[in-house]
Amino acid sequence: MTTAVRSSSVELRDIHVSFGTLEVLRGVDLSVASGRTTCVIGPSGSGKSTLLRCVNRLQEPDSGDLLLDGTSVIHSNPDALRQRVGMVFQHFNLFGHRSVLDNIVLPLRSVKRLSKEEATAIAHARLAEVGLQDKAPYRPSALSGGQQQRVAIARALAMDPEVMLFDEATSALDPELVKGVLNLMAGLASRGLTLIVVTHEMGFARSVADEVAFMDAGRIVEQGSPDQIFDNPRSPRLQQFLSQVL
Amino acid sequence: MDQFLDTFLNWDYIWQVFPDLLKTGLVNTLILAGVSAIIGTVLGMVLAVMGLSQKVWLRWPARVYTDIFRGLPAILTILVIGQGLGTLARPLVGHNPYPLGITALSLIAAAYIGEIFRAGIQSVEKGQLEASRALGMTYTKAMLLVVIPQGVRRVLPALVNQFIALVKDSTLVYFLGFLTSQRELFRIGQDLAANTGNLSPLVAAGAVYLVITVPLTHLVNYIDKRLQAGRKVRADPGDSDLSLVNTERVSL
Numbered sequence: 293m294t295t296a297v298r299s300s301s302v303e304l305r306d307i308h309v310s311f312g313t314l315e316v317l318r319g320v321d322l323s324v325a326s327g328r329t330t331c332v333i334g335p336s337g338s339g340k341s342t343l344l345r346c347v348n349r350l351q352e353p354d355s356g357d358l359l360l361d362g363t364s365v366i367h368s369n370p371d372a373l374r375q376r377v378g379m380v381f382q383h384f385n386l387f388g389h390r391s392v393l394d395n396i397v398l399p400l401r402s403v404k405r406l407s408k409e410e411a412t413a414i415a416h417a418r419l420a421e422v423g424l425q426d427k428a429p430y431r432p433s434a435l436s437g438g439q440q441q442r443v444a445i446a447r448a449l450a451m452d453p454e455v456m457l458f459d460e461a462t463s464a465l466d467p468e469l470v471k472g473v474l475n476l477m478a479g480l481a482s483r484g485l486t487l488i489v490v491t492h493e494m495g496f497a498r499s500v501a502d503e504v505a506f507m508d509a510g511r512i513v514e515q516g517s518p519d520q521i522f523d524n525p526r527s528p529r530l531q532q533f534l535s536q537v538l
Numbered sequence: 539m540d541q542f543l544d545t546f547l548n549w550d551y552i553w554q555v556f557p558d559l560l561k562t563g564l565v566n567t568l569i570l571a572g573v574s575a576i577i578g579t580v581l582g583m584v585l586a587v588m589g590l591s592q593k594v595w596l597r598w599p600a601r602v603y604t605d606i607f608r609g610l611p612a613i614l615t616i617l618v619i620g621q622g623l624g625t626l627a628r629p630l631v632g633h634n635p636y637p638l639g640i641t642a643l644s645l646i647a648a649a650y651i652g653e654i655f656r657a658g659i660q661s662v663e664k665g666q667l668e669a670s671r672a673l674g675m676t677y678t679k680a681m682l683l684v685v686i687p688q689g690v691r692r693v694l695p696a697l698v699n700q701f702i703a704l705v706k707d708s709t710l711v712y713f714l715g716f717l718t719s720q721r722e723l724f725r726i727g728q729d730l731a732a733n734t735g736n737l738s739p740l741v742a743a744g745a746v747y748l749v750i751t752v753p754l755t756h757l758v759n760y761i762d763k764r765l766q767a768g769r770k771v772r773a774d775p776g777d778s779d780l781s782l783v784n785t786e787r788v789s790l
Contacts (some may be wrong), residue, residue: 375674385669
């Protein structure tokens, strides 16, 4: 876990997204400095995941701007953007027809065009980092949820992203498996990778995040350091939310 | 009773028809069904991908094609293509209806196989495409390397069932009037049955059909079992998946 990482800042400016008549994001600004970790919290349906998906343009915003490392990438090639921004999903989304090793090798070969030897070497190294080198030959379905999510993280990291997005990465895990994945994410944060983490794990947000953003009804209602957000919430909506989840 | 048995189990006729059944009939049936299966699979994959496209001008033709060829009786399609296109295709194939029979069977098979593939591809969780795209793959790469291989795998039993149907449907080219050397199993059985007024040659032909189709049926069951059990602990043999992808790549 000591490899030097190249990380980038992320800035979202006045992002709007509607699904039909439903306004999911109503003008969101969020900026995350290079190497910092921002946790996004808030009730279901508040637009957290949609916001996160705007950062790698899996969701194209209706309007607004997206800057990576200070440069607008809202109109650039999305595939090039996604090579710089890794994402981890709630349901892991490992490729079921491929071995654990091939899950990492496949994108390295097909996207980064690495040779089989290079890609395999990287894949083994990344699996070792998440403590799963001995699972390389297995199908993902042979692994526990926590192990699968660690493979998914290794797969995203293998692409050498400058930013990592986590979309409720522990929400589908059995309680006893959550900690291993959270520890891994905390490790990435301490390595200086830029992280944007949508989470319901308030303990994680408090201890790992540099900044916490609280979303409700398509807007960021309150934003600040974990201490500010959790100990001195100003808006009634956040106070109400915290009283329910803490 | 003897009389009754004799009409469909006359061993003399059965022995008489058997050499032709194996030397000519079996070969032709396998060619008709096999070539149609290959063309139908390739064309079916194209139809499936078109049918799933976001673009209306791709989706619509696939829809219309499928509706027509699935909606018509196979015999009608075979006659219309075999005889109707016969005049058109004469410079290409002469008076030989054999390629036209294969064409007709292929076009029909493509409509059914396209629907099978479409269902399979659609059954793959949306997250698979999303994860691929999030890793920087283009839509085409994500479909070829991740979504289609998984979708096809799920419908392999249905695909083999379609091949069985194709073996049986290959009898219908009978109506196009092939040369003696082009006759498939049914036609050979039927010809001798008509000459002798005895059904035994058809029974013999039926036996040969079963030799082809029954193993295929068991192949379906075997694949089904493998699909349910095999996804547990098994190392990936590596490039076996690519062979599937490569055949599809030709079609895209």
